[in-house]
Amino acid sequence: LSHFDLNSEDRQDIVLLVDGEQTSWDPEIVVVGQQWWWEFRYYFDGLDAVDLSDPRHLPPADIVTANQMVIPTGSEIGLSITSRDVIHSFWIPALNGKRDAVPRRVSPWKIEADVPGFYFGQCTEFCGLSHARMRMQTVAMTPADFQVWVGEQMQPGVEPTDAAALRGMAVFEGQCARCHAVNGVYTKAAEVGADLVANAAPNLTH
Numbered sequence: 001l002s003h004f005d006l007n008s009e010d011r012q013d014i015v016l017l018v019d020g021e022q023t024s025w026d027p028e029i030v031v032v033g034q035q036w037w038w039e040f041r042y043y044f045d046g047l048d049a050v051d052l053s054d055p056r057h058l059p060p061a062d063i064v065t066a067n068q069m070v071i072p073t074g075s076e077i078g079l080s081i082t083s084r085d086v087i088h089s090f091w092i093p094a095l096n097g098k099r100d101a102v103p104r105r106v107s108p109w110k111i112e113a114d115v116p117g118f119y120f121g122q123c124t125e126f127c128g129l130s131h132a133r134m135r136m137q138t139v140a141m142t143p144a145d146f147q148v149w150v151g152e153q154m155q156p157g158v159e160p161t162d163a164a165a166l167r168g169m170a171v172f173e174g175q176c177a178r179c180h181a182v183n184g185v186y187t188k189a190a191e192v193g194a195d196l197v198a199n200a201a202p203n204l205t206h
Contacts, residue, residue, distance in 0.1 A: 013026055066202030081100075095111040113138065
């Protein structure tokens with residue numbers, strides 16, 4: 001399975017500061033459907049070297065979000081859409097039409113928002129008991145606000161210090177971390193690959 005773009009020649013690179021270094025990003029986001037939520041993965045070095053053949057075991061991404069995709073306004077954003085389990089269908093009506101998310105297949109798509117705001121979408125392929133709850137949201141920001149968001153998302157999770165938060169972290173490590181990950185905090189997840197753990201449920205870093 002090879003990665004390919006849909007009209008990638010129409011896209012313009014976006015210059016971002018990532019970890020203090022200027023990066024030219026070909027704006028493309030990996031979209032992964034899974035019962036019953038959506039994952040959005042940002043690779044600022046591009047997707048040419050990213051193996052998307054097995055959505056269950058994707059390489060670590062720079063930013064991973066769940067059910068909310070953040071994009072800059074005024075730029076065409078490429079999407080590489082796939083699924084970890086059954087067929088889903090990605091649809092944000094205000095930004096473009098529908099595109100199926102099929103296991104072990106990458107479907108290219110594109111969206112663009114001219115105006116900052118919230119754009120809501122829904123899985124449109126029946127995918128099980130909680131299909132109706134499989135919603136997503138796109139947040140379109142000005143390029144300056146998007147840069148701020150990227151900087152915040154690149155920060156690791158904050159270690160708890162007070163007693164109540166430490167007890168909560170112990171509960172998280174004993175139960176929640178079987179499926180969820182918090183980058184930079186839950187070290188056991190990092191030992192086996194935070195993305196591998198997070199594949200079962202949303203990454204909760206931010």
